[in-house]
Amino acid sequence: MRPVAVLVGLPGAGKSTVGRLMADRLGVGFRxxxxxxxxxxGRSVAALFASGGEQRFRxxxxxxxxxxxxxxxxxxxxGGGAVVDPATRTLLRGGPVIHVDADVQEVLDRGDAAAGRPLLHGDAAARLRELAVRRAPLYREVARVRVGVQGRSPAQVTLAALxxxxxxxxA
Structure with a gap:
């Protein structure tokens, strides 16, 4: 595995935000x-889900x-659901994987939890709670470390992850 760090976690946990900050602090690229x-x-994640379903997207x-x-x-x-695939979990094992751990309410409090996230359409709170229960053991399985976001700014989460x-x- 080549990346210096791989971030996993729930949709809306802040993986992309923290990842960009980490990359900037380390002087490396972000992906x-x-x-x-x-x-x-050439299509959004939401459009891919709508046209091909979750299995095709995975x-x-x-x-x-x-x-x-x-x-x-x-x-x-x-993506938040990447860990549901057993082959992906195998690839991640032993790598520099960080579980960016946000609790459901914190994600919902950000206000745009369901935006662009097809698995959160409808009752976003109920769907997010369901995903959290199902995926938590998978995040634990692949992550070397867990960094909670509760009460922390993205910059603080970044420093904790580093x-x-x-x-x-x-320098």
Missing amino acids: DTDADIEDRT ALERAAVRAALAEHDGVLAL AALGLHPA
């Missing part, structure tokens, strides 16, 4: 597999994660 999928297909996601792990040597953020992995900001 997001959801953005990779959108760039490759196949695209699996390929995007595999490619990013092989090619990218900076900070990588995965420290947890023993990474030092570029």
Whole structure:
């Protein structure tokens, strides 16, 4: 695995925000597999879910994660559901994986929890709670470290994540 750090966690946990800040602090590139999928297909994640369903999206996601792990040597953020795929979990095991752990209410309090997230349409709170219960053991399975976001700014989460992995900001 080439990335210096890989971020996993619930949709809306702040993986992309923290990932960009980490990359900036380390002087490396940032990559997001959801953005990779959108760039490759020319369609949004929501449109891909609507047209092909979750199973088709997960196949695209699996390929995007595999490619990013092989090619990218900076900070990588995965989509919230990437860990549901057993092959992806196998690829992540033993790597520098950080679980960006946000509680459901904190994600909901950000106000745009369901925006662009097809699995959160409808009752976003209930759907997010369901995802949290199902995915928590999967995040724990692949993560080397867990960094909670509760009561922390993105900059504070970034510093905690860097420290947890023993990474030092570029001079």
